Amino acid sequence: MNWTEWRAEFPILERTTYLNSCSLGALSRSALARIETFHEEWHTYGASAWYERWMDRLAELRTRVGAMIGAQDGEIALAASTSAALSVLGSAFDYSKRNRVVLAELDFPTVAYQWMVRPGVEVVRVPSDDGVSIDAERMAAAIDERTAIVSISHVFFTTGAIQEMGPIAEAARRHGAFFIIDAYQSAGQVPIDVETLGADALVTGPLKWLLGGPGLAYLYVRDEWLHSLQPTITGWFAARRQFDFDIHDFEFRDDARRFELGTPSLPTVHSALGGQDIIDRIGVVPIRERNSDLTEHLLVRLEAAGLQFRGAADASARSALVMIPHEDPVGAVQRLADHGIIVDSRPGYVRVSPHFYNTHAELDRFVDVLAGGRG
Ligand SMILES: Cc1ncc(COP(=O)(O)O)c(C=O)c1O
Structure with missing residues (x-):
């Protein structure tokens, strides 16, 4: 693979050292070509583009997202965000017999908020021993x-660590609990197979490593759960006969689209397909190898x-999500930006995240400027 050839695909790389x-x-x-196609179809067909093209x-x-994560046809729903996807999914459970939701202290806040606002639900947060990942046996014991x-x-x-899932999935299965994986920070940089992970559901989206932009999320739900889960938040995209426009009878679709709500963000559907075109052409396994090489190079240079x-x-x-402790991360990010290097920060850390299109030389420059040396 000639990785540097891919750089011409991404105009931002000509303008900045993009490491975020x-x-x-x-x-x-x-992605831009896909968006242009969408606009052309809008000009040409108007509303009939929905039926002619966009559905x-x-x-x-x-289908493409499902194929990337080892899902079967009919197991993927589109949502406006992870938060929306989890809200719909979470509305499908009866918490009167089982009222606990077990999650990890290091999870993204929206995941905890879903269950914190739900009446009658007790949230159990499993702490991290090392502040980097969660002891899978400890989580399983909860x-x-x-x-x-x-x-x-x-x-x-906040740590970039890839979580061990085996014991957690096994304990969830043994106790009849539903196992949800938030793969927002892994899809597109780390291979995902929902079978191997033992996921009952998985959420992710095109915004980050999938190069697809903001405005959409993906929800996988394992086929065997689809019939028993009836959301209590819904919309017409979940209806079995969506285009009957029947206000009296509502039946859920049989597939995962029963978790969809209303009209999805079509510009993002197109940019997401453009990003997915690239991810699928390269493959997530080679991307993982390339990103590991970049990450290990960065760590050597940091040391x-x-x-x-x-x-x-x-x-x-x-x-490839790397955290660097820093006493003034906001100041460091600004100084790097003044040198044309784009990274971001989290409290106490500079956060840097190369993807396959970055180079060793870019990482070297980042370290030089961060360390206050040349550049
Ligand atoms: C781990 C994780 N989950 C979820 C999200 C996004 O949530 P939402 O789609 O609701 O904005 C992010 C975004 O930064 C994330 O890093």
Whole structure:
């Protein structure tokens, strides 16, 4: 693979040293072409583009995302955001018999908020021993007959660590709890197979490593759950006979689209397909290899410059989201931006996230400027 050839796809790389893909993946020419097609179809067909073209695009996106994560046809729904997807999914459970939701102290806030506002639900947050990931056995031990739902990130947004899932999935299954994985920070940089992970549901979206932009999320729900889960938040995209416009009878669709609500963001559907075109052409396995190489190079350079790194001790559990402790992260991010280097910060840390289109030389420049040396 000639990785540097891919750089021409991403105009931002000509303008900046872009190292913030865990916040927002770079916009590609391929995504722009898809968006232009959408606009042309809008000009040409007007509303009939829905039937002539756009319903097929929604189907294409569901199929492509499903294929990437090892899902079967009919197991993917589109949502406006992870928050929306989890709200609909969470509305489908009866918490009167099992009232606990077990999640991880390191999860993204929206995951906890879902259950914190739900009347009668007790949220159990499993702490992290090392502040980097969660001891899978400890999480498994927190699951019992009172547990309705278990939820955890595949890659943590504040540490980049890839979470071990086996014991958690096994405990959830043994106790009859529903297992949800938040793969927002892994899809597109770390291979995902919903079977291997043992997920009952998985949420992710195109914004970051999938290079598809904001405005959409993806929800996988395992086929065997589809009939028993009836959301109590819904919309016409979930209706079995959507285009009957029948206000008296409502029946859920049989497939995962029963978790959809209303009209999805079509510009994002198109940019997401453009990003997905690139991810599928390269493949997530080669991307993972490339990103590991970039990450390990960065860690070597950080160490040589006397800078720390906070993340998984084992390289196989590290992703391309790298946290660097810093006493003034906001100031450091600004100084880097003054040098044309785009990264971001979280309290106490500079956060840097190279993707396959970045180079060793860009990472070297980042370290030089961060360490206050050349540049
Ligand atoms: C781990 C994780 N989950 C979810 C989200 C996004 O949630 P939403 O789609 O509701 O904005 C993010 C975004 O930063 C994230 O990092």
